[in-house]
Amino acid sequence: MSLRPLFQDMDSIARLLAEDVAILTPNRRLSRAIREAEALERQTSGQTVWPSSTVLPLRQYWIERWRFAVTRGFLAPYTLLDSAAQRLVWRQVIDQDSEGRFSLLSPTRAAALCQEASERLALWRIDPGDADTRQLFSFDEDSMAFLRWEKAFRSVLKDMDAMTPEQALEALLNCPEAMDQAVAIMSDDDLPPLHDALCRAAGECHRVAPPRQEGRVLPLRGFSEPRAELQAAARWCREQYLKDPGGRYAVVLSDMQNDRDRLEFFLRQEFDCLSKNYASLPVNFATGFRLDRVPLVRDALRILELSLPEVTVETVITLLQSRFVSPFKIHAEKREASLRRLRELARERVPQHVLHGVLEELFDRSLGAPPWDLVLQRSTNGAWQKRARSPSQWLEPFKAILNAWGWPYGTALDSLEYQQAVQWRETLDAFAAQDHVVAELSLAEAIQSLRELLGEQQFQPRTDDQAVQVLGPLETTGLQFDALWITGMSADRWPAAAQPNPYLPHSLQRQSGMPHADAAWERRWAEARWTQWLQGATEIQISYVNLVDGSEVLPSSLLSDGAVTAETSESRPDDRWLTQRAASTFESLALAAVPVSDEERVSQGVGTSVLEQQSACPFLAFAAARLAATPLPAPVAGLLxxxxxxxxxxxxxxxxxxxxxxxxxxxxxxxxxxxxxxxxxxxxxxxxxxxxxxxxxxxxxxxxxxxxxxxxxxxxxxxxxxxxxxxxxxxxxxxxxxxxxxxxxxxxxxxxxxxxxxxxxxxxxxxxxxxxxxxxxxxxxxxxxxxxxxxxxxxxxxxxxxxxxxxxxxxxxxxxxxxxxxxxxxxxxxxxxxxxxxxxxxxxxxxxxxxxxxxxxxxxxxxxGGISPVDPTVEACRYCQRFSLCRLGEELL
Structure with a gap:
């Protein structure tokens, strides 16, 4: 069944497209939706070929115009630094600041905030060298430090013949030859002054209001915990989809960073896509996963970390259990002994020579194991570790280490993992391209820089368009849905607390109307989003968590106009497992006691702990004393x-x-x-x-x-x-x-x-x-x-x-x-x-x-006598780590 288009107001832009006006959108999602709607309309009218329309996110369009101007010789060529490269330069400037009078807890975080501050000054066309502006900066030590760093940052870029994207767009304003195409802005929001100036400088500028419809707002639903809210939203998605698989439905997550993964789990649970149907989930997510956290890439980074002077115990344990490294043939007993020994080191990080000794004992060459000493030598004893190199020069040692470990082992990567491997290689190319930004990096700096670069990349699986969308607050602009669920509409989130940039004077941010500068800006922004949601769906469901840490939380003040009636909704357990259980055939098995044998009596002598365990839970004594089922100790810093x-x-x-x-x-x-x-x-x-x-x-x-x-x-x-x-x-x-x-x-x-x-x-x-x-x-x-x-x-x-x-x-x-x-x-x-x-x-x-x-x-x-039922006292389960054996949790269900 075909899906209805997400953009349903082609009439408002048909004339503009026919006149080759560039349609500029606030995000990629709306650009894609407009192109898909145009293609559907042209195909429906019988067209098989048509001229390509210019429909792009606003910032991307102007960057493309700058590149056009450079290619035609209208503007001088400069290297355009992406976000990661800019942050590297900022980090170098901060580290080399000889006038610094304070230390930073997180220079990396400081570099990111300085980059944001510099970008906002450029977007609002504020010159930090202006005398009046410098006066505002002089009242705060952090702001004065930023001015020093910003001056050094500009100097470094000048020496590199490089530019930030905002500097490129400022230069574009002085190039009328590249500003000859008319543009149309698909947004009601105010533009930053730089973007507004670019649009006004274009041959012609139109404003197209997003399509509007009056949505029916359902009663507000309050939940006692976030889990219950997300479960209900997932169940609602399934119900809507079953009613009309061709419809368009969306969940707006107020906190995409924390709620996205949990909602995906509940959606997979509702649509039965947790195992064999994993790839059949009818849901698109606006954001993916950080590339450095997907298992394939995470394990590659951990392999590289083995080359550092110290490595975390958890890193080694995870690698020994990873399916992305060569399947070294290991006795199960040896694996367990090595894992236990690593745990019993009772330290989160261990030096190389200790790790080398533990792992050298692990592999049995008689079973056909590869030359593990060679693997260790490449990972831990190479002279290459001690020499600083440029980013591109680090690629060969990195690839050699990964090859020694057999990463990624074999060819049995599924579709998602193959996409991850491709994105990993693309990120390595981007890492190598940083040679013009940084001269040389130590091994630790190179791995950290690569990790940060991977952390900035979102892995978004390539999937077909789906009926259900999971979006952030900004990503519904211009889209039309049959039904919309908005989560997290509590008073503490809507509007949110102000978050001004700490390196810019607060008064400057307020006067200029910069994002998150004060409560007034947050209120205006929240009201704009609320209006946008009300006009973007036929039916709107709103929810929030009304209890946090035992304290009552009020709904957002945006809902105080009487359009919403509050009702309390408690979560209910998913009862589908009851249906499955009722349809299953269970076998009754009489569990007879297994007395201690004579051999056990001769070979074993136990301490008083066995009586304590028998008193607390007979099965615990059986598992600990007779099965020797001892949990691996958790690595801790210091003595156990x-x-x-x-x-x-x-x-x-x-x-x-x-x-x-x-x-x-x-x-x-x-x-x-x-x-x-x-x-x-x-x-x-x-x-x-x-x-x-x-x-x-x-x-x-x-x-x-x-x-x-x-x-x-x-x-x-x-x-x-x-x-x-x-x-x-x-x-x-x-x-x-x-x-x-x-x-x-x-x-x-x-x-x-x-x-x-x-x-x-x-x-x-x-x-x-x-x-x-x-x-x-x-x-x-x-x-x-x-x-x-x-x-x-x-x-x-x-x-x-x-x-x-x-x-x-x-x-x-x-x-x-x-x-x-x-x-x-x-x-x-x-x-x-x-x-x-x-x-x-x-x-x-x-x-x-x-x-x-x-x-x-x-x-x-x-x-x-072997009497060992699972019969714990009230306190017995509190510190027990053998739940996987007794299965008490499943029995309680």
Whole structure:
């Protein structure tokens, strides 16, 4: 079925086209729509050949006229710098500014803002060298810096015989030979003074108002979250399309940058185009994806980044899993081991020599792997890395590295990936063409410059015209739709807050009417868009998110004319999956318990964590202890929490080996105590693996040393304040214990002997210690210390030693409350009715031991018996990383 044309007012420009008047539009989309409408009209009238009409975006048309004037010799030839080249020059000027009196957090961002400021001055025909203008700049340090940079920028361009497009258009005004064609402007908006002057200088200038129709505005719809709004818009598109596939429908996204990808997902979900029908989505998007973020190009950049002195762990892991590099033959176990080792480096960036060592072990040449050492040599050890080159000279090394990695592997690229590869090559050509802008770049600068150039490119798949359009606020100009949905019409977005350029005086921007200069400009712009939308569709649906971070958000004040009636619309789940589920045939499978085998019992010894996992969720214990399904650690900057805990345990082990008891602790003077602490910390840090030391660096170890000293000093103050004397009789003592048939390997952090001869088992906690209540109940959530109490039948108490800053102290249970934070066992045992428990503390502690013996044995027997249902407690799923195994999320659906 053919689609109705997006431009439906050919009568308004038919005469102009016949007279060879150039039709100038505000954007490419309207130009294309007019050309398509003209072609359809001529074909309908029986024409097969017709003269080409001039229908172009306004800026592009005048640039073409400047090129015409240069070609004919009317104007002197200059190199015209595109946006990327201009930004490079601005960046160089800013970096070389010898008079700069402040540092910039982001010179790249500053270069972009300076380019924008320079462009606006040119479009508004404001000379920064004018005395009155310079006076306005003198009141702000940033503006004065911009004047310095702008002068240097002009000087660089003069030396290069180059121009910006705006400078070229200013020169065009003085060339009447190139201004002989009449033009027609397809817009109601005010033009910048430079564009307005060009149009007035043309042979004849017409203004053509965009077509108007009175649209019917439907009631405003408010949603509690952006997801619900976008889901509803996608569902609406599908409903409209099913009613009339030949119609024209559009969604206007107020925030195209953040909402575009999410809306595409929901549209694909609605039109069933997520998998096999991926290429059949009847939707055109006004914007595509940044080219540097599409997988094919993203992986190419990551390969190049391997040549840098440091590389992110995530980069390497992604490349090892990429389908765009040669399929090196790797044992699955080796791949997993290497990935784990990379993760366990616990650093976001790793140096080349560490990375080289990890990857060299990965590939098995006996399986026919390519010469990986050659790949590594080309990527990491080439002398070419150290020499600066021009952009074009970097192309050969870049191509050699990509070829060594086999990128892009094979020929099985789909249509979209092939288009991406073509655009990648075109961008490389543009990168090489920057030789006239920048002399030489280091390797890091070359990769960053290429990345920025790719980031400016939009990958827009080449697709046929479709019924549904997803547009930004400016892209509906002159187009007619059967139905239009406008999202994000909230008071905080329409009108938006002013965003003046920080390098231009605000007063100058306001007086000149520059974009985003003040609230008045934003209001006028928003009203113009609103009027345009009302006149561009037969039916108009408006929506907004009425709740942000728990606070109510009002609809836009543009809607206050009474034309819209508000209604609240909550999101509803997509119920099509219920239909699919009802139509499916499910097989019932009885999941029988799989007891621990004799071989497992012999080969395995587990810690107390298995009982904790069995208590939290039996399947978690099964997955962790028997399947060895351990998630890969996320790369972090610095030491892992587990490493910090190990260092603290080693330091405390050494510390109490030297101090031994409370008597020595009270007798030792401060200088001697600090020496003992320094020795303990030094011993702890010596336990760090050399490879980890290389990764972490000396500065981080110095910080860790200071942290450990602070923790130990604060903790010894707690120990000095204890009510009873004590002697440390055991430190990091290994034990084995069989419970319910389960062999447990344990390690007691510390055992203290009190002055009355009784003992207390102490377990260090560097994080939050939790609550004593977690030791109680039929399935103790934290069974470690209760289990230790069974190992020491004569222990008078068990306690956490919390070393977390701000929470230092003991927390536990004893025969009696002998320390602050140690509660009496009688407080946690129900009276049996005869008064015996209340009168005898020993009986209370023994009652708890009896309860723990029974409860923990039941957990152990469950594990040994293979009882492993997915049955988590409320808290169990909060930090669990095994959802892909238990499939609990799918089950809840």
């Amino acid at each position: 929490p587990s490493e910090r805990g190990t260092l603290l345990h080693r330091a405390l082990y050494t510390l109490w080996g030297e101090i031994k008891d409370s008597e020595n602790l009270h007798r030792i003077d401060e200088s001697e105590l600090e020496a003992v602490i320094d020795a303990a910390v030094g011993f702890a840090l010596q336990g760090i693996d050399k490879a980890r030391l290389d990764v972490l660096g000396g500065a981080l170890l110095d910080l860790e040393q200071q942290r450990l000293r602070r923790v130990l000093l604060r903790w010894l103050e707690v120990e000095r304040a204890r009510d009873e004397g004590f002697t440390v009789v055991a430190r990091e003592e290994p034990r084995e214990h069989v419970l319910g048939g389960l062999r447990l390997r344990l390690r007691l952090d510390r055992v203290d002997e009190l002055s009355d001869g009784s003992t207390v088992i102490v377990d260090y906690k560097s994080g939050s210690p939790g609550s004593v209540s977690q030791w109680l109940g039929d399935r103790p959530a934290r069974p470690q210390l209760p289990l230790y109490a069974l190992l020491e039948p004569f222990a008078s108490g068990i306690a956490y030693a919390s070393l977390k800053p701000g929470m230092e102290g003991f927390k536990g249970i004893g025969k009696r409350a002998f320390e602050a934070g140690i509660a009496s066992a009688r407080d946690h045992v129900d009276d049996d009715g005869d008064g015996e428990t209340q009168d005898a503390p020993e009986n209370a502690m023994e009652a708890l031991r009896g309860h723990w013996r029974k409860a923990l044995a039941e957990l152990a027997e469950e594990f040994i």
